[in-house]
Amino acid sequence: MFKVVLVMTVSVLAMSGCKAKPGIGEPGYNLVNSKCGTCHFAGVKKAHATKEEWDKTVTRMMGKGVTLNDTEKATVIDFLVKYYHP
Ligand code: HEC
Numbered sequence: 001m002f003k004v005v006l007v008m009t010v011s012v013l014a015m016s017g018c019k020a021k022p023g024i025g026e027p028g029y030n031l032v033n034s035k036c037g038t039c040h041f042a043g044v045k046k047a048h049a050t051k052e053e054w055d056k057t058v059t060r061m062m063g064k065g066v067t068l069n070d071t072e073k074a075t076v077i078d079f080l081v082k083y084y085h086p
Contacts, residue, residue, distance in 0.1 A: 028079020035066050035076070047084055054080045 023029040036044050049057065054077050062068060068076060 022083045023079060026079060028075045028082075031068070031072055031076050032079060035068060035072075036061065039064075044080070045084065048086045049080070049084065050086060051077065051081045054084075 032044060033041060047057070058066075058068070058073060058077055058080070062073075
């Protein structure tokens with residue numbers, strides 16, 4: 001009986017974990033994961049900003065060594081605005 005309860009608890013935790021990661025598999029997610037995740041994807045997830053603020057932040061991060069072309073930058077900002085807005 002205890003084992004059954006344990007298995008159920010673990011599955012519920014695993015499922016709720018999925019909800020905490022929006023946008024997995026989207027092009028923007030993959031970019032943020034590979035370009036920003038090298039330093040701090042966790043920090044990105046805590047931030048909530050408007051489009052203008054994300055534009056400034058991403059531009060500032062590019063000064064720290066993030067390389068994004070115009071299309072990638074727009075994709076990243078759209079993704080961040082969609083999931084990490086105020
Ligand atoms: C080379 C390492 C590095 C990479 C790559 C990087 N960052 Fe940062 N980021 C930092 C450091 C260091 C800070 C803290 C100092 C600061 O805020 O300037 C920071 C701070 C931040 C903050 C909090 C500060 C604020 O103004 O809200 C956010 C949000 C953020 N980064 C988002 C991003 C995003 C989005 C990307 C990808 C486009 C990214 N970072 C890529 C190093 C990095």
